[in-house]
Amino acid sequence: MTDSPVGPLLLAATDRGLVAVEFHAGPRTVATVLDRLTRRLGAEPRQAAGSSRLAEPVRQLDAYFAGRLRQFALPLDWTLSSxxxxxxxxxxxxxxxxxxxxxxxxxxxxxxxxxxxxxxxxxxxxxxxxxxxxxxxxxxxxxxxxxxxxxxxxxxxxxxxxxxxxxxxx
CATH class of the missing domain: 1.10.10.10 (Winged helix-like DNA-binding domain superfamily/Winged helix DNA-binding domain)
Structure with missing residues (x-):
């Protein structure tokens, strides 16, 4: 999760890239989204200690919300869309x-x-x-x-x- 000017965002990534961004990430939303991601991706979510998978998306989102980034340059995992x-x-x-x-x-x-x-x-x-x-x-x-x-x-x-x-x- 990361804070933003539009509220808390839940971010999820796979080995391929950022797979999900969810608005209004309060406890109930987080539980629902993690359950949905588990079913759709076929894997249990895990938070890796010191995970770098989400570090760059968080950095770029922070820069976007601060007005310093106009184009995201992130690997994206399109698995949830077809x-x-x-x-x-x-x-x-x-x-x-x-x-x-x-x-x-x-x-x-x-x-x-x-x-x-x-x-x-x-x-x-x-x-x-x-x-x-x-x-x-x-x-x-x-x-x-x-x-x-x-x-x-x-x-x-x-x-x-x-x-x-x-x-x-x-």
Whole structure:
């Protein structure tokens, strides 16, 4: 776990790379997520003493939240995503840089599925690596903010951090 301006984050990694980032990582969330990861990955989670697997993701997240990092450079384990969802998330991660927004429909067009704007929304909702794969940058084509698994206040805070929304007054 690591603290952030949007609350505690639970991070998980495998030998291949960062596999999960979970918002609002209180005790109940941590237990639920660890159980889900155990079932999905087929291995019991373990905290290795002095583990370096999460040191770099934590360092980069700290730098991002401090405004010193615009692009994550981490090995990612895409095991928790597959098919259309993985294709959308990988396209998005590779081609929507810091400080830019993209609409659900535009992203559907980019992956060659012009009728799949809602499916793109579902893919964003399934993102196991939010912030690092910054699904908060996807908004409604009509100009609405859209949804977000971490909650709309978290999405607004992340968009404000990137200069895409004004900072809240209070």
């Amino acid at each position: 098919g259309f969802n993985r294709r959308v998330l990988q396209e998005f991660a590779a081609h929507v840089p810091h400080g830019t927004l993209v609409g659900y429909q535009d992203l559907a067009d980019r992956v060659g599925e012009p009728g799949a704007a809602r499916a793109v929304g579902a893919a964003m909702g399934s993102n196991p690596l939010p912030v690092v794969v910054p699904c908060h940058r996807v908004v409604e084509s009509s100009g609405g903010i859209g949804g977000f698994g971490g909650g709309l206040e978290t999405k607004r805070a992340l968009l404000a951090l990137e200069g895409l929304l004004p900072q809240p007054l209070f």
